Amino acid sequence: MKSASNTLPDEALNGVTGGLDWARDDHAASVVDARGRELVRHSVEHSAAGLRELIDVFSRAGCHEVAIERPDGPVVDALLTAGLTVVVISPNQVKNLRSRYGSAGNKDDRFDAYVLADTLRTDRARLRPLTPDRADTVALRRTCRARKDLIAHRVGAANQLRAHLRNVFPGAIGLFAEIDSPVSLAFLTRFDTQDKADWLTPTRLGTWLTKQGYPGRTDPAVLHARLTAAPRGATGAEADANAAITRALVAVLFGLLEQIKALTAEIDAQLARHADQHIFTGLPRSGRVRAARMLAEIGDCRARFPSPESLACLAGAAPSTRQSGKIRAVGFRWACDKQLRDAVCDFAADSRHANPWAADLYNRARARGHDHPHAVRILARAWLYVIWHCWQAGEAYDPARHHA
Structure with missing residues (x-):
């Protein structure tokens, strides 16, 4: 399931937001009001009855929006089926957000549920509701x-x-x-x-x-x-x-x-039955499995990536820049979708054997002193710009039109 770029309303419905910290055996839920006061704190076991109880907890509190750390699984499916708006906040973000509420760095599932709920209340402009991909994707x-x-x-x-x-x-x-x-x-x-x-x-x-x-x-x-x-x-x-x-x-x-x-x-x-298969199978050296992996990891929700830069960043093909005063460092992007990066880099590494501009881009990167993995990521970033335009337009790759 993927998150789309449609925005949340300025104010939560009924002025309450929820947070859910999931685990293997049980889940902690929290609901806060418009001033950040916790109205509900509840835990349920991971079972069919527990998930029904969880939905009932949010319903009784008048909560229609829930923040959670993962974008898929039975818990997310239950929330979406109940008509709740699900917002995904990554575990790395939650780890950094804990410092808002104290410097001890303690980790507690119930407290994390509160952090998720309160972040959904305060950071609405930067959060996006979850929109699932189609079932075939x-x-x-x-x-x-x-x-x-x-x-x-x-x-x-x-x-x-x-x-x-x-x-x-x-x-x-x-x-x-x-x-x-x-x-x-x-x-x-x-x-x-x-x-x-x-x-x-x-x-x-x-x-x-x-x-x-x-x-x-x-x-x-x-x-x-x-x-x-x-x-x-x-x-x-x-x-x-x-x-x-x-x-x-x-x-x-x-x-x-x-x-x-x-x-x-x-x-x-x-792949043969998928509506978007022609976009990926026409890429050089994509084959069937590589094309399927890229299609599956990118998804079918066009609104998720409003620009090719957003796709390149999630795929880990764009470098991460850190700057403070006169110090500026550009390094490897660790925070990304590893599955997507693996799929795109696997395709890019082989495309240079069949595509002239891809080979030229790779060779120039190696000539500048970059090692093979770095050169492949540079080439993958160029391919992602091409793929994004083809994907948004719903058209197959055309070597005469689409270049780096």
Whole structure:
């Protein structure tokens, strides 16, 4: 769910505002009047009955606006369904706002609920009500993030398998380009010990690879030479004992690869049905998954980003400037949407291989002494200006019209 740029009214309805500090097991609520006096302080458990009780608390107090620290989840859904206006105030802001009410720096959920409610009363001009994205955008975002999490699990499991094989079967590590590739996992399924691999000859390995559908980019004789040149692994009873671990890790990786493939297909299907898919799929080297990630993280609420600068700042592609007197420092922007930054930088890094002005912009940034990540963020900022104009106009990227 995303926050739009429509403004709040100058005064809260009935002169009261609410705050809600959510947690895993329970939630603290607070309601303040127009002078900042706390009228209600209440806690509910995280359950269906508790959420109904929470809505009833705000309703009895005549509160129609609630500030909260997160933009999604069952609590936010319940508030929106009840017709309440939800305003998101980030945890970093709340942390800094506590100093308004004391210098001790104490952290208490009930006090944070009061801080949220009172900030909604005093800082209305700088706050925006939450407007949810369409259901298809939310579903696409969740699917893309789930796929990204599974890839992280796959990398972790592959590292675990590599570390295990380094001790018991080193020859299998450098045999193929990736330890978690389908052909590598198939090899470890059939030849999970040094004893079984010793049976192989270049001819036998070539026959086995043909049955696996190996594309043959590397000659079987070369692969066999890699296998025999590596340090020998465990043999005999020790090898058989460690083979169980190998099989377990291989099975985990096979399952992860299968589910990643399934989610990739689901992302492709959801993207094909989305009204904004043409805006992102036409970008160079965007593909389907990258296009889906950018669409999902940017969302479909145009009012959320009134300018390309606002989009670049949230994506962490614009630097953060700190200035006091004669001292001026420009540094990395830590406060941003990490998921959005990752999606945009992943696209920008590869776009330079297919787009002339993107390559030129990246190369000039490197020539000025910036490292690769910094140069990619510079390129990502340029792309975000292009994407913002295409997104606002609802049109696909046109290389002849859209430049940095």
